[in-house]
Amino acid sequence: MNIVVLVKQVPDTETERKLNPADSTVDRAASDGVINELDEYAIEEALLLKEKHGGEVTILTVGPEQATDSIRKALSMGADKAVHVSDDALAGSDALQTAYAIAQTLGTLEYDLVILGSESTDARTGVVGAALAEYLGLPQLTLANKVDIDGSSVKIQRQTDDGYQVVEATLPAVISVVEKINEPRYPSFKLIMAAKKKPVAKLGIADAGIDAAKVGLANATTQVVDFAPAPPRAAGTVVKDEGSGGVQIADFLASKKFV
Amino acid sequence: MAEVLVLVDHVDGQVKKVTLELLTAARRIGEPSAVVVGEATDELKAKLGEYGAEKIYTAPAEIDDYVVAPKAELLAKLAADKSAAAVLVSATAENKEVAGRTAVKLGSGVLTDVVDVTPEVVAEHSIFGGAVITHAKVTSGVPVVAVRPNAIPAEPSSGAAAVEAVEIEISDAAKAARITDRVKQEKGARPELTEAAVVVSGGRGVGSEDFSVVENLADALGGAVGASRAAVDAGWYPHAFQVGQTGKTVSPNLYIALGISGAIQHRAGMQTSKTIVAVNKDPEAPILEISDFAVVGDLHKVAPQLTEEINKRK
Ligand SMILES: Cc1cc2nc3c(=O)[nH]c(=O)nc-3n(C[C@H](O)[C@H](O)[C@@H](O)COP(=O)(O)OP(=O)(O)OC[C@H]3O[C@@H](n4cnc5c(N)ncnc54)[C@H](O)[C@@H]3O)c2cc1C
Ligand SMILES: Cc1cc2nc3c(=O)[nH]c(=O)nc-3n(C[C@H](O)[C@H](O)[C@H](O)COP(=O)(O)OP(=O)(O)OC[C@H]3O[C@@H](n4cnc5c(N)ncnc54)[C@H](O)[C@@H]3O)c2cc1C
Numbered sequence: 001m002n003i004v005v006l007v008k009q010v011p012d013t014e015t016e017r018k019l020n021p022a023d024s025t026v027d028r029a030a031s032d033g034v035i036n037e038l039d040e041y042a043i044e045e046a047l048l049l050k051e052k053h054g055g056e057v058t059i060l061t062v063g064p065e066q067a068t069d070s071i072r073k074a075l076s077m078g079a080d081k082a083v084h085v086s087d088d089a090l091a092g093s094d095a096l097q098t099a100y101a102i103a104q105t106l107g108t109l110e111y112d113l114v115i116l117g118s119e120s121t122d123a124r125t126g127v128v129g130a131a132l133a134e135y136l137g138l139p140q141l142t143l144a145n146k147v148d149i150d151g152s153s154v155k156i157q158r159q160t161d162d163g164y165q166v167v168e169a170t171l172p173a174v175i176s177v178v179e180k181i182n183e184p185r186y187p188s189f190k191l192i193m194a195a196k197k198k199p200v201a202k203l204g205i206a207d208a209g210i211d212a213a214k215v216g217l218a219n220a221t222t223q224v225v226d227f228a229p230a231p232p233r234a235a236g237t238v239v240k241d242e243g244s245g246g247v248q249i250a251d252f253l254a255s256k257k258f259v
Numbered sequence: 260m261a262e263v264l265v266l267v268d269h270v271d272g273q274v275k276k277v278t279l280e281l282l283t284a285a286r287r288i289g290e291p292s293a294v295v296v297g298e299a300t301d302e303l304k305a306k307l308g309e310y311g312a313e314k315i316y317t318a319p320a321e322i323d324d325y326v327v328a329p330k331a332e333l334l335a336k337l338a339a340d341k342s343a344a345a346v347l348v349s350a351t352a353e354n355k356e357v358a359g360r361t362a363v364k365l366g367s368g369v370l371t372d373v374v375d376v377t378p379e380v381v382a383e384h385s386i387f388g389g390a391v392i393t394h395a396k397v398t399s400g401v402p403v404v405a406v407r408p409n410a411i412p413a414e415p416s417s418g419a420a421a422v423e424a425v426e427i428e429i430s431d432a433a434k435a436a437r438i439t440d441r442v443k444q445e446k447g448a449r450p451e452l453t454e455a456a457v458v459v460s461g462g463r464g465v466g467s468e469d470f471s472v473v474e475n476l477a478d479a480l481g482g483a484v485g486a487s488r489a490a491v492d493a494g495w496y497p498h499a500f501q502v503g504q505t506g507k508t509v510s511p512n513l514y515i516a517l518g519i520s521g522a523i524q525h526r527a528g529m530q531t532s533k534t535i536v537a538v539n540k541d542p543e544a545p546i547l548e549i550s551d552f553a554v555v556g557d558l559h560k561v562a563p564q565l566t567e568e569i570n571k572r573k
Contacts, residue, residue, distance in 0.1 A: 165442070
């Protein structure tokens, strides 16, 4: 079974993140790039499925040059190879354009399953998996907290607000995973060394079959018109508990009409 | 005035509060039309009318037997047939997916996790853990906007609530992912986390899987219970209740953080709460910087006293 895992490099949430004043895009050079956390769960799930059913795991990243670091990390977890679509024409692409670019690139690959994280920590739109299924015309098995494959049938548990749904489809399919589906492994030293030699195919948009008129900031379906720092919250009251802290909060809540 | 489609969230014949908020937002843009999948009870229709729905489109329950795609077909068809000015949905994980697919079908764009929207459909986002406010718009076609619960206050306004059944043939492609079972996990009587007006969350400071100190306070306030990732990772509370970047985003009127340090990833999920109260034994904890009222002390002493005091004053 051939699995493609989508990996995005995002600014580290621990560092101060910024927008570029010129075009309101994320300043990806200002912060350290890390693998989007939920993508590590996607990689782990792909590796677990490979261990069970055989096949190959390919990492697919649409991202700037510096995303190479994240691709190496993904390979060091145990993926076999990677495809990196990098092209200045892609800069500024929004959620739907990114899904389009990924769908086109997948058209050049052979796969039974596409796995991704359910959202990224930078944009948090949570729409790429669904939009990708729409573009590819494949079953949408998103928000999975459990995946089972039997021959060409696939069954997932789709997380909902009050429990889960059991969802069934046939391969090929698009799966997005939520946290808690598994525990991502740490790369071993041996795998880190081996990852340096694994093949990474570099593609430009033409190689990936992406139409330049459908991607990039100039053609984006959404546009950031302005941004500003959030007004600081007025400094609150801090009291030390001297035995009546609970009563003091109750008084505060009463003053705000919560009790 | 052009129609604005609002996808209705409902359970057991009751409209969810967020739908009333969406109808209120829709009135700024045009004439709200509510879209109901599944049984539209009289009570449900009446409520939609009370919040300004001029039309109510009802669609077959079969749409709910498959994941997301049929709902997107429904919304895209209605948006095109009625030349809608915008499509509004709640920013739940599921509806954001519906919004994404709808926008692909319409060849437009999608704005998610929006906290406010103008008559021109310019949407406000609160990003990077609440540190930055941005405005964004869809550049062409019918904008599809997913709005956060509790972001826009619901205001009543009477609408004609004229009911129209939608004739729609769902494509086979949209039936590719079939829902074969639904499992509800223990929820109890508390309000749903993302919709609740009051949320009381516990973190590592709770110290054990006995979360009753958090639950009792939530119950005294009629609120929902949340948890930090540290508490969830420790196995003290289920993941469904995690607040933060990789959990739920909440925006209640009152958020109480018990034994939570206030890491940026936690704040990303609660910073737009209107009033924030914290109990933390560390006077340097970052949560204090964003709190309207905070007590430096042991939550196991302060929270039970607060619970008792609230119950006394009821
Ligand atoms: C605050 C904010 C809110 C937004 N809200 C929405 C929204 O609700 N819906 C929506 O659809 N869009 C949204 N966008 C996207 C926005 O509308 C524009 O499309 C634009 O600002 C792109 O965002 P970005 O900053 O992530 O761009 P970039 O940083 O350029 O990144 C865009 C994408 O292209 C990739 N990329 C960048 N450079 C390259 C390269 N050289 N080669 C290959 N890939 C590359 C990145 O990895 C990323 O996936 C939002 C953006 C911001 C900053
Ligand atoms: C990519 C990524 C995503 C993440 N997503 C999330 C997320 O969705 N949600 C989330 O919450 N975190 C998330 N985190 C984790 C986050 O960084 C913090 O580690 C986490 O929020 C810490 O939880 P905590 O505040 O409960 O624990 P701690 O940071 O350990 O804080 C515990 C606090 O309790 C106080 N305390 C201890 N005992 C008592 C007592 N008896 N009385 C009063 N106070 C006491 C301490 O002073 C301390 O401030 C994410 C991290 C990453 C890297």
